[in-house]
Amino acid sequence: xxxxxxxxxxxxxxxxxxxxxxxxxxxxxxxxxxxxxxxxxxxxxxxxxxxxxxxxxxxxxxxxxxxxxxxxxxxxxxxxxxxxxxxxxxxxxxxxxxxxxxxxxxxxxxxxxxxxxxxxxxxxxxxxxxxxxxxxxxxxxxxxxxxx
Amino acid sequence: xxxxxxxxxxxxxxxxxxxxxxxxxxxxxxxxxxxxxxxxxxxxxxxxxxxxxxxxxxxxxxxxxxxxxxxxxxxxxxxxxxxxxxxxxxxxxxxxxxxxxxxxxxxxxxxxxxxxxxxxxxxxxxxxxxxxxxxxxxxxxxxxxxxxxxxxxxxxxxxxxxxxxxxxxxxxxxxxxxxxxxxxxxxxxxxxxxxxxxxxxxxxxxxxxxxxxxxxxxxxxxxxxxxxxxxxxxxxxxxxxxxx
Numbered sequence: 001x002x003x004x005x006x007x008x009x010x011x012x013x014x015x016x017x018x019x020x021x022x023x024x025x026x027x028x029x030x031x032x033x034x035x036x037x038x039x040x041x042x043x044x045x046x047x048x049x050x051x052x053x054x055x056x057x058x059x060x061x062x063x064x065x066x067x068x069x070x071x072x073x074x075x076x077x078x079x080x081x082x083x084x085x086x087x088x089x090x091x092x093x094x095x096x097x098x099x100x101x102x103x104x105x106x107x108x109x110x111x112x113x114x115x116x117x118x119x120x121x122x123x124x125x126x127x128x129x130x131x132x133x134x135x136x137x138x139x140x141x142x143x144x145x146x147x148x
Numbered sequence: 149x150x151x152x153x154x155x156x157x158x159x160x161x162x163x164x165x166x167x168x169x170x171x172x173x174x175x176x177x178x179x180x181x182x183x184x185x186x187x188x189x190x191x192x193x194x195x196x197x198x199x200x201x202x203x204x205x206x207x208x209x210x211x212x213x214x215x216x217x218x219x220x221x222x223x224x225x226x227x228x229x230x231x232x233x234x235x236x237x238x239x240x241x242x243x244x245x246x247x248x249x250x251x252x253x254x255x256x257x258x259x260x261x262x263x264x265x266x267x268x269x270x271x272x273x274x275x276x277x278x279x280x281x282x283x284x285x286x287x288x289x290x291x292x293x294x295x296x297x298x299x300x301x302x303x304x305x306x307x308x309x310x311x312x313x314x315x316x317x318x319x320x321x322x323x324x325x326x327x328x329x330x331x332x333x334x335x336x337x338x339x340x341x342x343x344x345x346x347x348x349x350x351x352x353x354x355x356x357x358x359x360x361x362x363x364x365x366x367x368x369x370x371x372x373x374x375x376x377x378x379x380x381x382x383x384x385x386x387x388x389x390x391x392x
Contacts, residue, residue: 008227015314022318026329034331035270056331093264095193103263103333120263125338127198128347129189 036103039082049108055084056103056122064098077102077114086114095121153231155377162370170367177206177360184353191350200258201346202353206361207251211279212320214244214365218286219317222310232373234305235380237313238290239372243365245283252276263333271326272334275319282316 026033036056037047047053055077063076072089075098086104096102101122106115152158184202191198221237224230255273256266267273286309293306327336338345346354 004228011223011227011314018315018318022322026322030329033271033329035268035333036331038331056333093262095262096264100193120265120268120333122333123193123262123335124345125335126345126347127191127194127201127338127350129349130192131189132347133192 038079039077039084040079042084042108043082047108049110052105052107054103054105055086055114055116056101057084059096059098059100059102061098075102077104084114085112086116088116088119090119092119093121095123155232158232159374159377162374166367166370166374169363169370173360173363173365173367175360177357177364180353180356180358180360184357188350188353194262197258197261198350200254201350202357204251204254204258205354206358207247207254208276209358210361210365211244211248211251211276212323213362214240214247215279215282215313215316215320217369218244218313219320222313225305225310226307226314234310235373235376236369237286237310238294238305238376239369241283241287241290242372243368245280245287247361247365248276248280248283252280259333265333268333270332270334271330272323272332275323275326279316279319279323282319286313286316 034041036054037045039055039057042055057077057079060076060078060083063074065074066072067074072087073092074085074087077084077086086106088104088106096119101124103120103122104114104116105118105120109115152161181202184199188199190196217240218237221233221240224233225237252273255276259268260266289309289312290305293309326332327334344351
């Protein structure tokens with residue numbers, strides 16, 4: 001075996017070992033590195049009240065209500081499997097709206113309502129001109145269809 | 149590949165190629181950026197803010213592509229002892245780091261009006277910041293090994309530096325998959341093998357800036373490779389003179 005081939009095998013073996021170690025680390029991090037809890041995670045794993053977390057999901061259409069004091073809003077966050085009510089007092093980002101993504105920082109109160117101290121808007125991977133707004137979108141095929 | 153082991157033969161091709169990459173690349177990226185600023189429609193949700201896409205995406209692509217290049221060069225240096233591999237690795241590092249920094253900065257500027265934050269520690273942003281630190285580490289290692297003269301005949305990158313370049317490549321698939329594996333604030337991939345979720349009317353200038361920045365990146369790498377080769381030549385001559 002030529003020295004060149006020895007080095008090639010050594011390098012490839014080392015590379016495979018490194019990638020294996022990286023994948024192991026990443027899979028171990030899978031839950032810990034999640035940036036937010038989805039409502040279903042909250043339901044299945046349970047989050048104790050008062051623990052500071054981020055809650056992420058979609059704002060349920062028709063759930064956004066403004067309280068009488070004008071600065072507090074109430075809305076429901078869903079991931080399709082579970083829904084969690086949330087409140088927030090303050091200025092929400094421009095992209096925060098019903099039917100759109102949100103990441104809320106805060107904690108649950110004793111009654112199961114998420115009290116957010118900060119709101120971040122999460123948008124999806126679609127970009128399109130305004131004329132196409134409101135068309136329904138198939139996430140797996142990226143196809144757009146006019147809604148009827 | 150070993151045809152180019154002779155620097156003179158490499159330079160004969162690299163010299164004219166530099167211009168052929170530099171000027172068309174510059175033209176394409178300027179046209180693409182201008183079209184992205186003035187021709188394409190605004191996004192339905194983000195409005196005019198979406199136009200930063202035409203810089204942000206090519207910067208991310210070249211930041212990650214640059215490290216992939218470093219890893220390939222490192223493999224060629226360690227296995228085949230190709231004399232130009234180390235020169236290429238060192239030449240890629242600085243523009244790679246620059247584009248990674250541009251990606252992070254444009255992302256931060258984009259995040260403020262859309263997400264409502266300059267910076268969050270989500271998987272995509274954190275792994276991209278790690279890439280920038282990897283670049284800085286690689287540059288420091290390469291410079292130190294070049295100064296200490298451990299690398300005669302290797303164009304100024306020690307084997308340790310090359311191994312670092314190879315190990316760091318683990319981060320590239322992690323960056324790519326970070327938005328799929330973990331919940332993240334950053335949205336999922338728009339352009340996949342199945343197609344693009346960016347509408348065609350917004351997508352086409354991205355093709356121009358992607359190609360333009362890539363050609364330009366190639367030109368910068370060639371310019372830096374030529375500079376490093378020239379510097380090596382000067383240093384070798386100085387050493388011969390000093391010895392008398």
